[in-house]
Amino acid sequence: MNCIPNDSNHLKAFACEVRTELIMGTTVTSENITGNTFPSIRRVWFITGASSGIGRELVGQALNAGESVVAVARNTTRLGDFDSTGRLLAINADVRDEAAVRQAVEEAVERFGQIDVVANNAGYGVFGAVEEVGDPQARAIFDTNVFGVLNVLRATLPVLRRQRSGHILQGSSIFGQTAVPGLGMLAATKYAVEGLSDALALEVAPLGIHVTLVQPGPTATAFGGNIDTVQTTQTDYDATVRTPQSEAPVSEAGKVAEGIRAAVAGVNPPRRLALGTVSADAMRHALTARLADLDGWADISKKVDA
Ligand SMILES: NC(=O)c1ccc[n+]([C@@H]2O[C@H](COP(=O)([O-])OP(=O)(O)OC[C@H]3O[C@@H](n4cnc5c(N)ncnc54)[C@H](OP(=O)(O)O)[C@@H]3O)[C@@H](O)[C@H]2O)c1
Numbered sequence: 001m002n003c004i005p006n007d008s009n010h011l012k013a014f015a016c017e018v019r020t021e022l023i024m025g026t027t028v029t030s031e032n033i034t035g036n037t038f039p040s041i042r043r044v045w046f047i048t049g050a051s052s053g054i055g056r057e058l059v060g061q062a063l064n065a066g067e068s069v070v071a072v073a074r075n076t077t078r079l080g081d082f083d084s085t086g087r088l089l090a091i092n093a094d095v096r097d098e099a100a101v102r103q104a105v106e107e108a109v110e111r112f113g114q115i116d117v118v119a120n121n122a123g124y125g126v127f128g129a130v131e132e133v134g135d136p137q138a139r140a141i142f143d144t145n146v147f148g149v150l151n152v153l154r155a156t157l158p159v160l161r162r163q164r165s166g167h168i169l170q171g172s173s174i175f176g177q178t179a180v181p182g183l184g185m186l187a188a189t190k191y192a193v194e195g196l197s198d199a200l201a202l203e204v205a206p207l208g209i210h211v212t213l214v215q216p217g218p219t220a221t222a223f224g225g226n227i228d229t230v231q232t233t234q235t236d237y238d239a240t241v242r243t244p245q246s247e248a249p250v251s252e253a254g255k256v257a258e259g260i261r262a263a264v265a266g267v268n269p270p271r272r273l274a275l276g277t278v279s280a281d282a283m284r285h286a287l288t289a290r291l292a293d294l295d296g297w298a299d300i301s302k303k304v305d306a
Contacts, residue, residue: 043264044068044112046105048095048152049122049171051078053221057257058119063087065261070108070115072101072122095122095148098155105155114163117264118156120149121171121214123189125223128230129237130184137228138185145171145189146196153200157209164208167264170197172213172272174279178286182241201271212263213272217279219251251276 045062049055050071060082062069068087071079076090089111093100108115123145126137149170160166176194179187194213201211233242259275274280294301 042067043116044070044108044114045117045119046070046072046108046115046152046156047119047121048072048148050090051075053223054216054219054253054256054260055119055121057253058121058260059088061254061257061261068112070104070112072104095151096143098151101148101151102155105159109159115156115159115166117167117169118152118160119169119171119260120152120193121169122148123171125183125186125227126230127182127227128185129182129234129241132230132233132237132241133185134231137230141185141189141228142192145186146192149193150196157204160204160209161207166208167210167212167269168197168200168204169260169264170194170211170213172197172215174215174217174274174276174282176213176215177272178282181237198271210269211271212269214260214263215272215274215279215283216256217251217274217276217282218248219253219256219276221253248278249276251278 043062045058045067047055047058047062047069050059050069051073055071055073056079059069059071059079063082066087068089070089070091072091072093072095073079074092074094076092079088079090082088089108091104091107093104095101105115124141126133126141128137153168156166156168160168170193172193173186173190175183175187176190179191197211197213204211256275259273263269263273272283274283
């Protein structure tokens with residue numbers, strides 16, 4: 001079905017989306033997300049990093065909404081408290097293990113027949129100046145935050161392409177567009193995810209697949225406690241990296257998950273979704289600074305044309 005949603009024709013676009021979903025044999029229902037009523041489809045979610053924080057909230061909210069969830073975690077015992085009534089498939093897998101991820105996707109399709117939303121959420125951080133992060137630590141964070149994301153994409157995209165539908169939620173961050181001292185390596189992985197996702201979005205749009213980069217700001221989860229720290233430090237970086245940071249407002253993981261669900265429920269989902277005022281403000285600041293450089297150096301930019 002050829003649906004071309006646009007803002008000026010919202011209702012028609014929504015009707016088109018619902019019709020598509022009905023034709024695909026899924027059930028239309030409705031629910032309340034962040035105080036608004038959004039149309040919701042009984043989707044099948046494939047969520048990594050499902051054992052805690054934002055991922056775990058997504059699992060709970062999807063199940064509460066009557067949707068089905070494939071919850072991927074390194075330790076699924078932490079998902080044992082969900083009353084799933086058969087709609088939860090918890091799978092032990094490390095996103096760094098491509099074979100395990102492929103196996104998880106096979107089990108997901110075997111159980112539910114389809115995957116509608118892929119939440120590429122698993123990730124962690126490293127704290128230390130860029131120079132202080134050793135090669136093994138730098139490679140390790142890319143293994144999870146970037147190559148893990150790629151493992152999930154390569155395993156799920158054949159399913160989504162076959163369906164000619166789906167929504168990929170790429171786990172980015174406030175640090176996907178801006179960076180602060182001490183978190184350069186985390187930002188490097190999230191910038192990488194942003195770059196590949198911009199290309200991916202254009203590649204899969206004609207196939208009926210949406211891509212949204214999820215950019216939470218500081219959120220109250222286990223993330224801070226799971227941050228890896230550098231082995232050796234240089235005092236030269238103490239002033240920039242190891243100074244007490246001002247206390248920033250912190251988002252709730254449940255509300256972040258609600259924001260993500262709102263993007264999935266929307267007819268015209270965003271390419272990027274900043275979650276939390278801190279994240280939105282940081283994005284605006286970063287983009288404004290980039291524009292200032294672009295405009296301020298426009299003469300030089302043009303002078304190098306052949
Ligand atoms: N919290 C924040 O302030 C914040 C801000 C911006 C973006 N984010 C992003 O949001 C996402 C979720 O983070 P969170 O805040 O919910 O933190 P969290 O509570 O620490 O959850 C991270 C999840 O990722 C999983 N994970 C880590 N490495 C994995 C691997 N190799 N294979 C499979 N699972 C792995 C963890 O599983 P285990 O339990 O097995 O370790 C955990 O379930 C991350 O991508 C993070 O970068 C968080």
